[in-house]
Each structure stands twice: as C-alpha cells, then as structure tokens.
Amino acid sequence: MKGFVIAGTASGVGKTVATLTAIRALSAAGYTVQPAKGGPDFIDPSHHTAVAGRASRTLDPWLCGEAGMRRNYYRGEGDICIVEGMMGLYDGETSTARVAELLDLPVVLVCDASAGMESVAASALGFREYAAHAGVDIDVVGIIAGRAHGGRHERGIREALPDSLSYFGRIPPLDGLEIPERHLGLHMGGESPIDLSILDEAAAHLDADALAALARAPPRPDPAEPRPATGTRVAVARDGAFCFRYPATIERLQERAEVVPFSPIRGDALPECDGVYLPGGYPELHAAALADSPALETLAERASEGLAVLGVCGGLMALAESLTTVEGERYDMAGVLPADIEMCERYQALDHVELRAREDTLSARKDESLRGHEFHYSSAAVGSDARFAFDVERGAGIDGEHDGLSEYRTLGTYTHVHAESGAFDRFCEAL
Known part of the structure; x- marks a missing residue:
C-alpha cells in the first residue's frame, strides 16, 4: 500500500482538518483511503475513522518498534495511506520526520497561510532544507496552504514556491472546519464530527490526483511469528x-x-x-x-x-x-x-x-x-x-x-x- 505523510510546521496549523479534507478528496477521486496517525493518539484517529469509514492505524516507533510500526502499517487496507503527523514536523524524540524516514514516505507540509504569501514559501523551503541539518533522510515534496483564500492570495503562494516544492492546494477558511478542543486535544470523532458537506467543499480545492501520484510504498517488514489462540x-x-x-x-x-x-x-x-x-x-x-x-x-x-x-x-x-x-x-x-x-x-x-x-x-x-x-x-x-x-x-x-x-x-x-x-x-x- 502506497502512502504519504501530512505534517505541520507546528501544532495547531490544521493538520487534522487537512488530513480529513485529503481523505475526502482522494475518496471522491475513486481511491480507497487508509488513514493513520503518527505518534500516540486516540482522538485524531477517531476523526479519521469517522470520515474514512475504516479504523486509523497508529504508527509510533517507540510504542511499536520499527518493524512493528511497519507491520501495523501493512495491516491497513486501501489504495493509499494518509498518515497524519504529530506536532511540528521535526518536534520530539520520535518525531513525524522520524516516522516518515522509517517508512520512507514523502511529506506534504501544512502551512498556515492565513497571513502570508511569499513567507509561506520561505517557511516551507526552510522545512525542506532543515532535514539535512536534523540528520533525517526525508523528502518534503510540497505544501497544502491552510486557511488560504483563493485568487491573488493563492496565486502569490503558488508562484513563490521554488521548483523543488509542489503546490497541492489549499484549505479555505470555512466556518465549521474547526473541531472543539478538550484535554489538549480535540473532541472525539463520534462527538463532534465535521459536516461532510463542508469537508467536501474544502476538498474541491485539493489536487487529489497529484497527491495520489506522489505516494509510495514502504519496505515490507518480516512477518511476526504466529501466535496460537488461547481458547x-x-x-x-x-x-x-x-x-x-x-x-x-x-x-x-x-x-x-x-x-x-x-x-x-x-x-x-x-x-x-x-x-x-x-x-x-x-x-x-x-x-x-x-x-x-x-x-x-x-x-x-x-x-x-x-x-x-x-x-x-x-x-x-x-x-x-x-x-x-x-x-x-x-x-x-x-x-x-x-x-x-x-x-x-x-x-x-x-x-x-x-x-x-x-x-x-x-x-x-x-x-x-x-x-x-x-x-x-x-x-x-x-x-x-x-x-x-x-x-x-x-x-x-x-x-x-x-x-x-x-x-x-x-x-x-x-x-x-x-x-x-x-x-x-x-x-x-x-x-
């Protein structure tokens, strides 16, 4: 199963909303989507599950070990796996960048574009180049512009991006796209789901086929030893x-x-x-x-x-x-x-x-x-x-x-x- 990672420049930039929108965009384009979450989390995956209609996988090398994380990835089913990262791309000991590296998946960066154009491109380029400094082998391939308007705003972001970064679309600032918070996280997907019609409206601004084309398959791990039923x-x-x-x-x-x-x-x-x-x-x-x-x-x-x-x-x-x-x-x-x-x-x-x-x-x-x-x-x-x-x-x-x-x-x-x-x-x- 091919996949890619949706990462953020920081917590709170809209990774979950971007992930849910991408799930809807690829589903509308005819792809079967398997959602996943980097790091230890129960709340974001509940929203993935509500929107994708299949359980979201947890991908964390600390919890699972490297081989166990790859096995858990391949227990999923679908054409494309969309992995939502945690915090900012490079934040933490077992960061989103580490998960992307271990799975050899390309990274799409969510940038808050609500108050910038050229600066959005500069930030994205910095995140791409920082990988070498951080000592991780990852490929930041492009961006999704979060909270971005169309017209001149969108053109300014797109035109400012260097050739090494692709533009995969934007998440418009629509009412109803926010998820209420509780306990440093969001409400569960069954409690406060985003209206699917609003997600579909946002999904129309993403290039689903371009996202699908960048996906690639991680190396397959050795299977775990079979364990007998205990009765x-x-x-x-x-x-x-x-x-x-x-x-x-x-x-x-x-x-x-x-x-x-x-x-x-x-x-x-x-x-x-x-x-x-x-x-x-x-x-x-x-x-x-x-x-x-x-x-x-x-x-x-x-x-x-x-x-x-x-x-x-x-x-x-x-x-x-x-x-x-x-x-x-x-x-x-x-x-x-x-x-x-x-x-x-x-x-x-x-x-x-x-x-x-x-x-x-x-x-x-x-x-x-x-x-x-x-x-x-x-x-x-x-x-x-x-x-x-x-x-x-x-x-x-x-x-x-x-x-x-x-x-x-x-x-x-x-x-x-x-x-x-x-x-x-x-x-x-x-x-």
Whole structure:
C-alpha cells in the first residue's frame, strides 16, 4: 500500500482538518483511503475513522518498534495511506520526520497561510532544507496552504514556491472546519464530527490526483511469528468512558481469544469471561453512570474471586475506590484498587513511558520492559498498602516512581501500551 505523510510546521496549523479534507478528496477521486496517525493518539484517529469509514492505524516507533510500526502499517487496507503527523514536523524524540524516514514516505507540509504569501514559501523551503541539518533522510515534496483564500492570495503562494516544492492546494477558511478542543486535544470523532458537506467543499480545492501520484510504498517488514489462540474469552469495555483503543490491540485480542464487548455506562451486565480489559477514555464524563453500573459491581465481586482484570488509564480510574470530578463531586467506583482519583485542571502527565516489571503480572513478566505512553488529567492518591507492578524508568506513572497498581489478579496502570509491545499476548496467556 502506497502512502504519504501530512505534517505541520507546528501544532495547531490544521493538520487534522487537512488530513480529513485529503481523505475526502482522494475518496471522491475513486481511491480507497487508509488513514493513520503518527505518534500516540486516540482522538485524531477517531476523526479519521469517522470520515474514512475504516479504523486509523497508529504508527509510533517507540510504542511499536520499527518493524512493528511497519507491520501495523501493512495491516491497513486501501489504495493509499494518509498518515497524519504529530506536532511540528521535526518536534520530539520520535518525531513525524522520524516516522516518515522509517517508512520512507514523502511529506506534504501544512502551512498556515492565513497571513502570508511569499513567507509561506520561505517557511516551507526552510522545512525542506532543515532535514539535512536534523540528520533525517526525508523528502518534503510540497505544501497544502491552510486557511488560504483563493485568487491573488493563492496565486502569490503558488508562484513563490521554488521548483523543488509542489503546490497541492489549499484549505479555505470555512466556518465549521474547526473541531472543539478538550484535554489538549480535540473532541472525539463520534462527538463532534465535521459536516461532510463542508469537508467536501474544502476538498474541491485539493489536487487529489497529484497527491495520489506522489505516494509510495514502504519496505515490507518480516512477518511476526504466529501466535496460537488461547481458547479464552475476554470482555472489553466499549463506550464513551472507555473509547481509547488501538485497532491493533483489539485485533490481537481477537487473534488470541474470543472478544465480547460490553458497555458499563449503558447498564450492560458483565459478560461471562476469563478476563476483562478496561481501556482508557473519559470516565470523568460518565462518573454518575459508572457509579451505578451493575457491570462494575459484578466486576468488583469477580475480581476479588481472582478474575483477571486489566485497566488502562480510564480503566484504572474506574477500578479505584472513588473518582472526584473537577467540580468536586465524588463518585464511588468499583473499589478493586486502593486509590482515590481526582481530576485536575491541568494535565498531570504527557510523555512516552518505559516501565520495568517488578514481578510477573498480567502484561509483563518479571524484569521485562514495556514501552508505552501516558496522558491524563487525573492524579491518584494510593493507600498505604498499595502494591505496584512496575518501576518507572521513563515517565511519571502513578506516583512518579511506580505504575501498575495490583490487587488480586487485577492490574491498573496509567500507561497505554500497543499490541506490538507483547502486553496483550501476555494478558491472554495469563488467563
């Protein structure tokens, strides 16, 4: 599958809107588009999925490893993969430029053109030439002019570009193209989708065939060793409180076990199962429903009897004793893990993470290393008898030094991990 990367000069220049517009433009031109996201993110991919009609892939060398990232790329299906980058093109240790280099994909740069013409070209040329200084082998092939008007404004940008940079079109400053923000990111695609008719209006200003022509295929990695099914049954929470799931995670669980979805906030009962996976999400927005959830009540009983339960970020919060919102309202949660969770006005952790297992646990064996990422607005006050499964070698974890609260056969962690980490294979094999 051929592809290309849509990168930005900085955060906030409109990469997500440009990506969604490009998806619509190529789809209208008859191409089947596979969306993807560079870096650890759940929110932008939810918008990709809503617009493309297929799950967006996560491409992050820290989470997946280089070979794992390429495998995840090729698990997608379509004529062309559009990879939305993170932050600015060169920002961060595992930057968009690094992802583009490892996948050998060309880069289309989104430039905010709302207040410039020749300066837009100068900025784009600087980003192209900076690759050599940064020591990355990437090809910045051209630009999409964000928030650009037509007529003289567009002609000025196009004519100012050097021959080494192509002009692929513009994103006009249309009402309705903005996505509301929450928690340093955007609302989920299912909550605040952009009207498709507005995206189509913007897509008419992109050259879909020129974008398709620049795409190329990354080298194929060696396949992963096949893993046998375990014959177990895993219940996976899936609703607004538990909506942060990588497609590859669910795929891996389905390869190793029978997966049964349920919704704690809609009053579903906990299915009969050998293990439970509670992903991240927004439990703070559904705290009242969770407090009354029969599934969480049953989960607490089953956990005390030895049912294997893995909770990640929002899942950790739901497994705690209580959850207090930023408005100061306290709600009882499942009460499996000895912690009280409090929501904060500012984020408490945002980084790639590396953990070292202190003992055999549901997602790793003793002394194994796990790489993941953390991003949360809550803090956890843990009990004096708390037991931790991991030492934090990079990141914040739960208390700055540890992550992975453990009780019975329940594990709750702030760290999101990808299927390529092996954590979900270990989980299925432990059931």
